Amino acid sequence: MAHTLTTCTFCGVGCGIYLETSGNKIIGIYPSMSHPANCGRICVRGWNVHEVASASDRLTQPLVKKQGAFQSVSWEEAYDLIAKRLTEIKSEYGPDAIGFLNSSHCGNEDAYVLQKFARAVIGTNNVDQGTTFYHSNSIRALRDTIGVPAATNSIAELMESDVIIVSQIDLGRQLPTIGGWVIRAKLAGAKLICIGPRRHPIAEHADYLLQTIPGTEVFLYGAMAKVIVDRGLMNLEFIRRRCNGFEQFLKNIESFDVLQAASICGLSPDAIEQAAITYAKASKAMLLYSTGAEASGRDQIHSMVNLVLLTGNLSKPGAGIMPLAEHNNLQGGCDVGMFPSSLPGYVPVRNLEGKKYFEKIWMRPLPDRWGMDSSTMLGARGNLKAIWLDRHNPVVSAAYSDASVALQKMKFVVLQNLFMTPTAQYADVILPTAAYGEETVTFTSSERRIQLAQKAIEPPPGLTSAWCQVVEVAKRLGVAWDYKTSSDVMKEIGRVIPFYEGASYENLARHYGRQWPCTHDHPLGTPYFSTDQTEWPRFSFVPIHQSPPASRSTTAFPFVLLFGRSLYYWQQNTMVQHSETLKREYGILLLDYPNGFVEINPEDAKALNIRDGMKIRLVSDIGSASTYARVTSEIREGTIYVPYYMEDIAKGILGPARTEYRAGSRAVYVKVEKA
DSSP states (O other): OOHHHEOOOOOOTOEEEEEEEEEEEEEEEOSSSSSSTTTTOOOOHHHHHHGGOOOTTTOOOOEEEEEEEEOOOHHHHHHHHHHHHHHHHHHHHHHEEEEEEOOOTSSSHHHHHHHHHHIIIIIOOOEEOOOHHHHHHHHHHHHTTTTTOOOOSSSGGGGGGGEEEEESOHHHHHSHHHHHHHHHHHTTTTTEEEEEOOOOOGGGGEEEEOOOTTTTTHHHHHHHHHHHTTTOOOOHHHHHHHHHHHHHHHHHHHHHOHHEEEEEEEEHHHHHHHHHHHHOOOOEEEEEEEEHHHHHHHHHHHHHHHHHHTOOOOBBTTBBEEEEOSSSHHHHHHHTTOBTTEETTTTEEEOOOHHHHHHHHHHSSOOOSSOOOOHTTTTTTTTOSSEESSSOOOGGGGGGGTHHHHHHHHSSSEOOOOOOOOOGGOOOOEEOOOOSSSSSSEEOOOOOOEEEEEOOSHHHTTTOOOOHHHHHHOOOOOOOOOOSSHHHHHHHHHHHHHGGGOOOOHHHHTTTSSOOOOTTTTTTSSSSHHOOOTTTTOOOOOOOOOOOOOOOOOSOEEEEEEEEOOOGGGGGGGHHOOOOHHHHHHHHHHHHOOOOOOOOOOHHHOOOOOOOOEEEEEOSHHHSEEEEEEEOOOBOOOEEETTTTTTHHHHHHGGGHHHGGGGGGOOOOOEEOOO
């Protein structure tokens, strides 16, 4: 048997694991004891991530839709058809009639080559990860405030923190390894503050549980900042030395009404005050937040960063802010340019100097128009004529409740995937790709760690990495790229992105990956943020809005909907669905709720005479949808929790206005009836 050190690709933690192989088959997995992200610990998903490659229903031949049915064709025929149809559509409708989306489960090499193909070959900035819908708020907000669109610390530094805030993420279910770090830090003496509408398992260990009304967290953070200012607990030395905009922020926050904010959030003013004082008095405090928090908008991210800057909890080990990504390469995909408004390395597409730099390297003219993001591409009013989807499955997500309509209207759809997903029925060409363990690519985790996912076995005959397939189509469109291996792609990434400059396959293999910035003239990881350099940009406060939410619950519609994630919806998650072990582990609740569920608090259920498992109807002022009730104290009173993958609920309740409400940008209120 052989053993290959690699990176788990299930979530954004980036745990180090070994693939155990016999012949050309992966037969097992065990954790790396010395990897800094997990130190010998992995979750049940990591133990079984390799089962995807051996799934019996994997696609192994290109498929082309002919007369309404898919037929197997040669790779040459599939590539030729894609090149021909893209050329025809570009000629008739222009380059901006074509869009490109990849999944944040794709490697850095896949994302980089796809966005380069879109920009340098097709001539459009219509590129997105399919996750900008909830991630771009974080990227842009962090760039606005701290200058770096990523986490400021390493995961292991949680053990150095005196206080940890966990905002709107169920670490126990979504990122179990980080949940373990938080619990161990708590046992070592750290205070734990949990914020959000759900009383998840980690929250049971909290010293302060602030169970908010969904979408009101910006007021909570504003109230905490007000308490810190009133108590004189600001770190004025840090603020004077490192921050801009404090005077304007101070003028803004002085008029903030803590009692009103507490009422809006559904919390006790005393609880807010105690949590704020605890955080402010910590010598080192970490704030963890999720993509669920980002759904509430950029103001919320700004309000969290304000709190970090106000207390000086930045630029030192164990103190900072960490956006936590459930998808394993959400950070990397953004870094390498899968963004409609920025080139690799976050260079704005309208930056003339930056554009010329990339044109010189890529030897092609580039567009300077902002591209469409994923929600626009897949919206009901979208006008794309063709789209390329790399392992993206939008039709099962409430986040893209118009995706099926948009895809059906298009003239040509290319899909790269391992399986016949629900999105595949709308494809004209399907290109199966190599699976995890069958290729060598890189991923960038939530702690900015660029890591190798090493090849352990050979893929089925004919299958290659997704980036290789893009290169083949580019060749047919008259553009030849000299990439012989994925390492060649990584070298180019390091050439065009300065903070990836010091990363190579050779040193990534030696160092359990490298945290960017890993240039030759800066130290690795967190120390970069701690170094007082004259050229380092100062951090910036951002004044927050104090207007109460435009819509509130009423007697007619007393419940607010909370859209979020649930691991129990494994049947619509490609990776879990194709692991027999994970289907069994995550199918426990589905034995009780085979048709899915939404969650309701026991007190609310009692008042409505609703039993666990009962069929109910959710009714808004726009539409309605039927589902089943899971009665649980994990959700606060007055709230209905709807998993993102319950697409039919989003369509029924939000109707034609669902784009306006997508991602929680506006609150949705409903009443609950027995069906």
